[in-house]
Amino acid sequence: MKISLERRLTAEFFGTAFLVAAVIGSGIMGERLAGGNIAIALLANTIATGAALVALILAFGPVSGAHFNPAVTLADWMEGGIARNDAAGYVCAQMVGGATGAVVANVMFGMPAVSISRHARGGGAQLFSEFVATFGLLCVIWGCSRAKSEMVAFAVGSYITAAYWFTASTSFANPAVTLARELSDTFAGIQPRNVPAFVAVQIAGAIAATVVFRWLVPGLPQNAKDVIVSHPTKD
Numbered sequence: 001m002k003i004s005l006e007r008r009l010t011a012e013f014f015g016t017a018f019l020v021a022a023v024i025g026s027g028i029m030g031e032r033l034a035g036g037n038i039a040i041a042l043l044a045n046t047i048a049t050g051a052a053l054v055a056l057i058l059a060f061g062p063v064s065g066a067h068f069n070p071a072v073t074l075a076d077w078m079e080g081g082i083a084r085n086d087a088a089g090y091v092c093a094q095m096v097g098g099a100t101g102a103v104v105a106n107v108m109f110g111m112p113a114v115s116i117s118r119h120a121r122g123g124g125a126q127l128f129s130e131f132v133a134t135f136g137l138l139c140v141i142w143g144c145s146r147a148k149s150e151m152v153a154f155a156v157g158s159y160i161t162a163a164y165w166f167t168a169s170t171s172f173a174n175p176a177v178t179l180a181r182e183l184s185d186t187f188a189g190i191q192p193r194n195v196p197a198f199v200a201v202q203i204a205g206a207i208a209a210t211v212v213f214r215w216l217v218p219g220l221p222q223n224a225k226d227v228i229v230s231h232p233t234k235d
Helices: 005-033 038-064 070-078 084-108 124-147 149-166 175-181 192-216
Strands: none
Touching (some): 005 084, 005 175, 070 175, 070 192, 084 175
């Protein structure tokens, strides 16, 4: 079934908005209820984010492919799965959706709609972690979508849940989410000065994983037109 670009962009907007609201909202709730125990707050943040990802991919995947992530959209465009103009629209919808999700989360918890984060996340270890996190995310997406596309939602949710704990940066792995998280001065935030470097290594990780999978699965460029999650027919 052919799905219009307008509907796909709307799906990307709402999917990314709910994802960011889940990330920031669960971070606020976890921090408030953890009594100062950062590990418990992070665990709450992790479980909520992973669960939300599975649900959102299942809900919006049949409409837009459920990218919710400019790095994923870039990878899909590189392999011919989405047209350039459509990809640009996806990225814009993701960015606006992410910012909206941050505002919604802040307001839900009685905070100012926008509060610029002061949470420092700098240094080489954090940046390397973001490269690894995004590289791994794209590996999971490319690998699972080639074999069992219906399992991508569960694989991505599981990977992000794990990557929260095995990366020093807690695995943002998403430029739209990274930009949105600077709008909330909370447990899940990131100060603006750290954002450009995070986004740069995330994009680098996505490109590197896509190139690697071109070698691992030589037929990937031809197959990419089928799905990343469950990609609709393009206009």
